[in-house]
Amino acid sequence: MKTLAAAVVVLSLLTGCGGVAKAGPSATATTVKNCGIDVTVDGPPQRVFAAYQPAIEMVHALGISDRLVGTAYLDAEVLPQYAAAQQGRKYYKNLPSREELLSQNPDFVLSGFNDVFSSAGSDSSFGSRKSLSDLGVQTWIFSPLCPTADGKGDEAIDPSTVSMNNVYADLRDLGKLFNVSDQAETVIADQQKRIAAVEAKVAGAPKPTVAILRPGLEGGGLTVSGGPDFGTVLIRQAGGVNAFADLTSKRNVKISVEEFIKRDPDYILISGCCDAGLTEAQVQPDVQKILANPAYANLKAVRNKHVVPWLFAHHSAGVRGANSTELIAKLIHPDLVK
C-alpha cells in the first residue's frame, strides 16, 4: 500500500501534476555552514550514518540514536552511558565502501574524521561531500577537523579550528538541523561545567609536558600527536603542554626514536586504537614494552612510571572532551584533581 502511494506521488511529480514544485530549499529548510559548506535539510534528517567514534558518540549524546541506519569504525568501547544506545546498531568494523554506504540509503552522514571525504586520504573514501550532496545526502565533518577545501583530508587541517568551542558550535548546529537544540545545550553546559571545574583546579600549577604516542606504528619510528591533534587542546585544559605541539604538519606526526628521547616528556600516554571492544587494559602490553626498553630507561616518564595506557578515542574531538580532560588532569595533577 505504501509502495503504491509512493508510486502515485512519484508519478504525479513526474507529470507535473503534483502541485508541489520543489525548486530550491522550501520554507521549512534549515541551513548551517560546516567547514565552509552549506548544509541544508528539509526538516530533521531521519537516516543518519555515523562514521568513527566521535560521530557515533555525538549522535548518542544528542539523543537521536534511533535515527542511525549504520555506524562504522569504533576506536574503542563507546562511553558507558552510550553502551545501551549503541547495542544492536548496525556496525561496520571497517569503513564501508561508498556503494555500501549508499545502499543504507542515508540522508545524513556524520563523520568524526576528515579523510573519509578526501580523495587521497588514508581511509577508503565515501567520495567528496559535494558528490554526496548531489545525491541528496548531507554530510558533516567535526569542525576541529575542517580541511581547507572539500576533497582534502587530515593533512589540510586549519589549526585555528582545533578547539572545544568548535565542538560546541557543532553541537549547536547539529541540534538545529536535527531539531534537538535543547539536548545540544544540555550537553554543552555539562561539558563546559566539567572542563571549567578542571581548569579552575589546575590554574597556576606548573605545566608538565605530555606526549601522546601511538605504539608500534611505521617501521621503527614513532607516531605522536602533533599540534593540530585535539589532544593538544585536552592536555592544555588539563593543565599540561603537548610535548610535540610545535610539530604542525599533521595530526599524527612520525618522528624518530631519538627525537622522542631528546624531548623527554614528563608523561607518556600510550594511545591504543581501533577495535570496538578496546579498553585501556589491552594497551598495557605496549606500556610494558616502553618501560622495558633500555633506550628509554633514562626518560623522566619511565623513571617515574608515568607511562600510562590511553585510548585514541580519548583524544578525538567530540563529546569525550570533558571526560578526557578530567582523565588527563587526574594523571598529571593528582594532588589537585581527584
Next chain:
Amino acid sequence: MTRSWGGRAAGLLVACVVLLGVVLLSLLAGNQWFGPHDVYVAAADFTGSDTDRVIRYLRFPRTAAGLLAGAALGLAGAVMQGITRNPLADPGILGVNAGAALAVVAAIGLLGVQSLTGYVWFAMGGALIATVVVYLVGSVGRGGATPVKLALAGAALSALLGSVTSAITLLDLSTLNEFRFWVVGSLTMATGGIVTQALPFIAAGIVLALTLGSSLNQLALGEDLAATLGTRIGLVRVLAALAVMLLAGTATAMAGPIAFVGLAVPHVARALVGADYRWILPWSLVLAPTVLLLADVVGRLVARPDELQVGIITALIGAPLFIALVRRRKLAEL
C-alpha cells in the same frame, strides 16, 4: 685503478678504512650529533645518560645491523650475478627478499614466532621458494632465462608477495603495525639481541660465498667450458643457492627487504677490480655495508624530526642505476 694483485689488495685496504670511517659516522650522526668521546663513554664507561643510551641501544645495534645486512646483501648480489651470469641479479629485484619478508611476516603474524632464531628459518625458506619460482617463471618461453625476463619475473613476484605481506600486516593493525617495515627495509628495528642472533647465519653465508670465487670465474666462461675445466656445476649451484639463502634470508629477517644494494655494489666492484670474482666478492663484502650505512645516515638527516627508512634511500640511489644497466645493449655479457 691498477689491476695488479698488490694494487687490488691495497685498494681493498683503503676500502676497509673508508668503511671504518662510515661506521664511525653512523655512530655519530643522526637526530643529535655526538663526538667520538661520547661513543667511547657509551661503550666503555657507561653512565646511563640519554646520550649513552641512544648510542648503546639505538646506534650500536643499528650500525651493526647495517654492517651485517650490507655485507650480506652485497655478497648475495655478487654471487647471484655470477651464478646466473645475469647483470640484473639482486636479491631485491629477483624477489628473494620479498619471499623472505613474506615468510617472516607469516611466521610472526600467523604462527606467533617471536625470536629471530625462530623466524630466520622461515626467511631462508621463503627466499629459496621465491628464487625457484622466479627462475621457473623467467625461464618460460623463447630464449630461456634471459636477464630481463628474470628481472621482470622477479619484479612481478616481488609485487605479488609484497601485497600479500601488506595484506597480512593490515589484517590486524593493533598487533602487526610494527611489522610494516617488512614492506620497506629499515635498520631501526634491529636490537642488540637480533643482531647477535643473526651474526652466525651471516658469518656462515659470508664464508661460503667467499669460497665460490674461482668457481664463479670458471662459470663465467660458459657452462660447457667450466665443466671441461673440472667445475662441478651442480655442486656450485647448490652452494651458491645456500649462500644466497643464508645471506639474503638473514639480512631480510633482520632489516626487512632492502633492494638495490646487492645490484649496485657488485657492479661498482667490477668496475674497480675487473671481472675476477675472487676480487669482486671481497670488494662487495666491504663496499656494500659502506653504501648501506651511508644511505641510512642520509635517511636520518633529510627528514628530521622523522627518518626515512633505509630501503627508500637505497631504492632512490639504485633505481636509476638499474635503468642504466637495463638500457645497456650488451646485457647478457657477464
